[in-house]
Amino acid sequence: MGFLKKFFRNVFHEELGTQSTSSFEMLNEAELEAHLGVSRYGSFQLTDAVRPSYGLDVVPSAGFRHDTYHDENAKQDVPVVMAAVSRERVFETFMELLDPLGPVVDVVLESSHQYPKNGMQDLYREHIDMPILQSILWEFEDLLVNDGCTGIAVLNPTTPQEVQFDEHKLLIVYGKQLTPYEGALIDAGLNCREEMRFITEAEHVHSTNEEYIEQFETLKMRLGIDGSEY
Structure with a gap:
């Protein structure tokens, strides 16, 4: 029961969309424990960061699709590719997606550890060599893969292109x-x-x-981020 208890007790927020109440509130302890204990849906395995709704309104699966993001500042639509990758390959795939960005990039470290007090916090670091960044990120693979309140974005503003590994562990x-x-x-x-x-x-x-909150602070230090928000 240890992992499951730890999982639920350390939940900092739920995203309910248009719902006013959470389906998790309707569960007894045994039902909650059973649901949070499921990490594999067919061939797709979730990380420890998130779990779907009890009613499985969306069944986790692997794949990618195209979308569009409207940039209000630039007044233009930006093409987007969104992907879900099974736990076994998700971090390796993220690292491979960084290669086309080029040899020098900017990094945005994202945290919702203080949610809902402070909301999402974005911390920015400019101009880091890609090999150095990737070396640091490999050291913090567990945090980046399994913490549901940590996300990271790597971008080349001259391209401009951005790769995000968000707190839901989507690419x-x-x-x-x-x-x-x-x-x-x-x-x-x-x-x-x-x-x-x-x-x-x-x-x-x-x-x-x-433990993940402490690791996040260490990652900030390793990336040379002084706490200034993006």
């Missing part, structure tokens, strides 16, 4: 000329499924713990 690429990123997703065994839905599109629950 999201923004920018034009997305063919190299689509190729990396296909190489990871993903199929393009334009009709697919992601865990973010229904109720879900995030998990974190004190």
